[in-house]
Amino acid sequence: MLPQITLLLLLLLNDGSSTTAFSFSPSSTRRHVVSSSRSSLHHQRHLHPSFATLSTPVALRNYSRLYAGGFEWIDPTEEDQLNDPGVANPYKNPSLVASTSTESDATDSESGDTPSLVVDPARLLAPRLRGCNIYLIGMMGSGKSAVGDAIARRMGTYNFLDTDTILERAAGTTISQMFESSGEEEFRIAESQVLDAVHAHVRLVIGTGGGIVIRNQNWSKLRTGLVVYLRVEPNVIAGRLLNGSGVDARPLLRNEDSSSSSSSNEEEALIQKLTTLISERRTKYEQADVIVDIKSHMDIQTTADAVIKSLHDFIDENPPAYVKAREKARSEGIDWV
Template sequence: MAEFSSYEIKPLSDVTEKHLLKGVNLYLVGMMGAGKTTIGRILAKRLKYRFFDTDVMIEQLAGKSVSEIFAESGEEEFRQIETNVLSELSAYTRLAIATGGGIVLQRQNWSYLHHGIVVWLDVPIEQLYLRLKGNTTRPLLQTPDPLQKLQTLLEQRQNLYAQADVRVRINGSAPPSYVASRVLEEIDRKIKPGDRRSPK
């Protein structure tokens, strides 16, 4: 696993980054607040990929916010829409995709995720709490004890996140550009060219 001890890292060359995944999609998984959207945008730019956020796509498709979907239709309905969105995205190539924190819960979703490279952005619970404290847009955190809720969610999902191809531990103070560099470095180090999925 990768862990941050210094913020100095030699970036891969532009040519290496551009051809690193050979067009295969990159899926970022991890807890809410892990920085998947921020890191995903940076990675998309460096890989010359298009960027998508599944939560944003769900909101566009449903015509309402994630919070409204949870409140009006429940989590089960949200998860079904999430699976539909993931299915559509998996039909394309050269995408960097930030996924929702619970996307790993549905077994069917893994059939789509495994068409690409899956990266787990692993952030300490305490750092997640500091980032999310007071956030009213996260329906699963609207509880008297959001820190305990985060811990419970991580316990439920940790073994599923661990199925990712690459796990990157993130120090809360690490700059997003540095995290993106580490993601690319870990992919290059851990996933050999012959192991990479082929685009559809």
């Protein structure tokens, strides 16, 4: 199945359009960048200059001034700014924090002026990640697909992929049917093949299957990016699945005697199954770089906000090794090139 997976993935990543099966961010992966170390956040495509207009240092610096969301911003991919939380992390930048006081008003009631817009923190996350993938892990029904798609769209330069959807498209069948015809072990092998193909690409937000953490070999691929665990209580997941059509599509949760069960008994049985699965996988899930607790009142965008903020904070607390080496060299009076 691996050749089909690889071909399908290449076709999808070279097509910036959305389909009913795959939810991509609006932008194409084939986008203009200034250099290998510089990521543009400029989301107004028609203002992108050609390579010819970037031939001088002045032009390059002017191009690094961004107007994301209407807010003039110095590209934090500048080496000294990228890892300075007070500049690159919008939650810790005083100028951005101060300007949020008017964000609820469309215009100033007295002057009639439109207030300064605040750049979406998701757009400032992409250059800090330097192309590093984001892997969302967690139980089925935790919202990995919906939240991952929302994050990728807001980042602008990242695309979203769902490993289960890729597997279904490549196999030409559903996950449930794969379990029935081939068994869980064969499904896990195919799932690992999808992860092998996906992890070779960059600038992706990837929603994974709930059990992808089970196989130790998958972690060698997950660790090439940042892993985010969406932690949701069993009763919240059960409510989501029962309100939709999610239980029948998930073979590990299917109740064979559902015809003779009342709705309350069905919910109790589902919660018990979810509790057992979470308990079995907890140590795996909690190996994630970032853990975000999802409450019942949190919608897709609120959850996406929590993930984005947690990733900014994680980057602040875990700067790249070269940054630590540079700081040490400078403290010892050594010129850093």
